[in-house]
Amino acid sequence: MTVTPASSTTTSTTTQPDAMKQLSGNFSTFLTLLTTQLKNQDPTSPMDSNQFTQQLVMYSQVEQQISTNDNLKTLITQGTSNAAAMTTGYLGKKVSITNGNASLSGGTATWTYNLANTAASTQLSITDSHGRTVYNGTGQTTAGNSTFTWDGKDNNGNQLADGTYTLIVKAADTSGNTITSSVASAGTVTQIDMTGATPQLIVGNMEVGLGDIAAVAN
Numbered sequence: 001m002t003v004t005p006a007s008s009t010t011t012s013t014t015t016q017p018d019a020m021k022q023l024s025g026n027f028s029t030f031l032t033l034l035t036t037q038l039k040n041q042d043p044t045s046p047m048d049s050n051q052f053t054q055q056l057v058m059y060s061q062v063e064q065q066i067s068t069n070d071n072l073k074t075l076i077t078q079g080t081s082n083a084a085a086m087t088t089g090y091l092g093k094k095v096s097i098t099n100g101n102a103s104l105s106g107g108t109a110t111w112t113y114n115l116a117n118t119a120a121s122t123q124l125s126i127t128d129s130h131g132r133t134v135y136n137g138t139g140q141t142t143a144g145n146s147t148f149t150w151d152g153k154d155n156n157g158n159q160l161a162d163g164t165y166t167l168i169v170k171a172a173d174t175s176g177n178t179i180t181s182s183v184a185s186a187g188t189v190t191q192i193d194m195t196g197a198t199p200q201l202i203v204g205n206m207e208v209g210l211g212d213i214a215a216v217a218n
Contacts (some may be wrong), residue, residue, distance in 0.1 A: 005025070009135050014185075015061040015137060016053065029204060031126035031142075031184075034190075034202065037091045050136065050155050058102035059144075068198070071114050076173050085205065087194075087199040087201065087210065088116050088192055090189045090192070090201055090213075090216065091189055091190075091191075091192060092188065092189065092190075093188070093189055093216050093217065094186060094187070094188050094189075094216070094217045094218070095186065095187065095189055095201065095208070095213050095214065095215065095216050095217075096184055096185075096201065096213065096215040097184060097185045097186065097187065097208055097212050097215075098182070098184050098212055098214045099166075099212040100166045100167055100168065100183040100185075100207070101162075101164050101165070101166050101185065101206055101212075102145075102165060102167065102185035102187075102204075102206075103162075103163075103164060103185075103187055103189050103203060103204025103205045103206045104150070104160065104161075104162050104163055104164075104165050104204075104205070105158065105162050105204045105205055106162070107151060107152040107162075108115065108149060108150070108151065108186075109149070109150045109152065109165055110147065110148070110149045110150070110169045110187075111147070111148050111150075111183055111185050111187075112145055112146070112148075112183070112184050112185070112203075113139065113145050113146055113148065113167065113169045113181055113182065113183045114144060114145050114146075114181060114183075114184075115141070115142070115144065115169075115179055115180075115181050116143065116179055116180040116181070117143050117173065117179050118141060118142060118143045118173075118174060119141040119171035119172060119179045120141065120172060120173050120174040121138070121141065121171065121172055122138060122140060122141050122169065122170070122171040123136070123137075123138060123139070123169070123170045124136070124137045124139040124148060124167065124168070124169060125140065125168040125170070126150060126165050126167055126168070127165065127166045127168065128160070128164075128165055128166075129162070129163055129164050129165075130185070133153055133198075134154045134155075134165070135150065135153075135155055135162060135211075136155060137172075139169060141171070142216070147216075148167065150167075163205050163206070164204050164206035164207075167183050167185075168183075169181040169183055170173075171201075184214065188203065189201045189202065189203055190202055190203070190204075193207060199212075199214070
């Protein structure tokens with residue numbers, strides 16, 4: 001059981017200038033110009049201060065926005081770190097996956113599908129990671145849970161490579177009305193991939209997001 005750490009990246013200060021430093025530089029220049037103008041104004045005809053006041057307010061608003069953005073970045077970083085720490089608790093646990101995917105490993109993949117009512121016909125389709133249909137067959141028509149184990153062969157009898165495959169269940173009653181169905185699979189979490197924006201659980205040959213986990217067991 002392993003954890004794949006996030007890759008480290010170095011941010012160049014030349015390509016991503018510090019917005020607060022730029023604002024401070026502009027504000028200093030503004031104050032210098034303002035002071036110079038005030039020193040050289042005609043005492044008998046003083047300048048209107050409304051424009052200067054508006055510019056000061058603008059600088060204040062920009063400064064607040066930059067500060068807000070920095071705080072949001074800090075919160076996002078903290079949230080990502082917390083999620084990464086939480087996912088390590090899944091290592092070695094058996095999880096139930098509800099996105100229809102299962103890992104074909106050693107020529108076997110297993111799903112459980114549920115029909116809300118008894119069906120007149122049930123069609124099973126399996127697609128690969130590219131969305132291409134590799135298998136079509138018939139399934140159970142009884143209401144409730146049924147298990148389908150696939151040997152990894154397409155309809156021409158060719159053995160397909162191990163990887164992530166998706167089971168699609170379409171069931172209908174005698175009137176042709178669609179019957180609600182759901183698909184799940186199960187597997188043990190062996191790794192945590194933290195190289196992306198969100199941690200991913202590795203189950204067999206596939207990556208699974210936390211949102212696709214319905215249950216966890218020892």
